[in-house]
Amino acid sequence: MLLALLLHEIQHLAYGYSASHVIGNESFLQGVTGTSPARRVAVLVACGVIGGGGWWALYRYGRPLVSIAAAIKPGGARMPLAATTVHALLQIVTVALGSPLGREVAPREIGAVVASWLAKRTGLTGPERRVMIACGAGAGLAAVYNVPLGGAVFVLEVLLGTFGWSAVVPAITTSAIAAVVAWIGLGDEQQYHVPAYAINAQLVVWSVLCGPLFGAAAHGFARLTSRARSASPKDWRLPLYSLVNFAGIGVLAIGFPQLLGNGKGPAGLSFDDDLGIGLAATLLVLRVLITTTTLRAGAKGGLLTPGLANGALLAIVLGGLANHVWPGMAPGAFAIVGAAAFLASSMQMPVTATVLVLEFTHANHDLAIPMLLAVAGSIATLRLLERPPPTAAAPMGERERRLAALREPTTRASAD
Known part of the structure; x- marks a missing residue:
């Protein structure tokens, strides 16, 4: 919720629309279209400076980042709290300023790193820790887009690769809680309002x-x-x-x-x-x-x-x-x-x-x-x-033919 509110606030300040309402009726596309071309260029130049400088400094001085996929592997490394938070904030800032990339990775990373920290504090076992890190990531997705079922299915299909009850129950629970909590600041809104299309x-x-x-x-x-x-x-x-x-x-x-x-x-x-x-x-x-x-x-x-x-x-x-x-x-x-x-x-x-x-x-x-x-x-x-292309069998040399001839009787005897 806080990451989404930060994104909207930066969008409104950068492009000068709906300044009095962080969550308003005017969309980002409407705000961008209504601003001057010179302002668009200036904001994108600022995006390049902030993003490029920020990520260079993070790689230069921060701890090595650990992806969510790597963290949920058996024996996977822990996600560094400070570096992951900076990484997520840089994504939110650059997307708010106009980057064409998605904003969903940032809340997933924050959810996962918090879950990893909590799992360590509460002494969860290795398998329990993997499930909770995945659930934290899914909960972040569920909250930022208001998709509780989508967040849970993402955990089960993409991150854990299982629909077992030990994963289904926490995945659904955490995604539902996260989506409801996000309603406090973002409201119970759907992402796209579409006409009632009929199938034909x-x-x-x-x-x-x-x-x-x-x-x-x-x-x-x-x-x-x-x-x-x-x-x-x-x-x-x-x-x-x-x-x-x-x-x-x-x-x-x-x-x-x-x-x-x-x-x-x-x-x-x-x-x-x-x-x-x-x-x-x-x-x-x-x-x-x-x-x-x-x-x-x-x-x-x-x-x-x-x-x-x-x-x-x-x-x-x-x-x-x-x-x-x-x-x-x-x-x-x-x-x-x-x-x-x-x-x-x-x-x-x-x-x-x-x-x-x-x-x-x-x-x-x-x-x-x-x-x-x-x-x-x-x-x-x-x-x-x-699907990888079929590879043609390499031509057999003299040595390989002799070894094959020696192995053939043994193989038949074993089969008999």
Whole structure:
């Protein structure tokens, strides 16, 4: 709750909108669009300076960071409290100033590090400690997005990889408590308000046909961002790369203010069926570009909302083209389906992605049918693309043939 309030406060101060209401009716996209182009560039330059300098100082003087995945492994190292907190705050500040990365990693890290500290203080066993660190991370996700079920399923499917009762009960309990506590400052609000879309034959058929396309696109996006993240610097180049990257994003935002932020704005426009094919395609290309360059420059953040936005924008393009072949489909409904399919494959969490999109949008549960069909096709395509190619057997040399001849009678005797 406090991280989300900090994010909103920084957004309002940086872009000068709804200054009297931290949680108001004016969205970030509306505030950014209403400010001057020069201010957008200035804020993004400041983002580059703060992010680049902050992360360089953290890597230079702070304790080595430990990821949540590493912390929940058997015998995993503990997450350093101070360094993890600074890392999370830098993510919140940069996303608030316009970074295209997601804000969900910061509350997950804070929840996990607090759970790790509590587990040590209370003397929990190793398996209990792993469960509680994962639950802390899921609770952070549940609180910041008001998705209690999504937070619990994220713990079970992604972090722990089990739906056993010993994990289900604490995961559901902690995520529910966290979401309710966050209502104190954030209110019981859903992330996206969408029209009441109805399911029809066009939506079902195109979800089946386009599911593999979302899987292939998500596979490419995941590989691109993974390479960019692994190549990011941690030395003196980080502040320089960060400044150049965010200044470039500020220049792009002069003509496309929808690019700023984690992607919630473009996703909302897509769900509302308020984007044309041309603008959606342009935003999709530019968002993939700036997300990749931001990771390459060394900035940190999540890919949940960026993946959601990419799937929604791609769906608007595909849905708009599909309507020329078979009219009658609402692109906004297909955007919801496409967001789930893309997110499921880009983060390899089909169940969590479906639950999250339903909780994000409060969409008609009938949409779960085409959503699940698209997710199934997307995940199947991802698995096919990630399958290693068969390797041809190397030619057997003289020595290998003799050894094989010596082993053959023994093998047959053993079999008999």
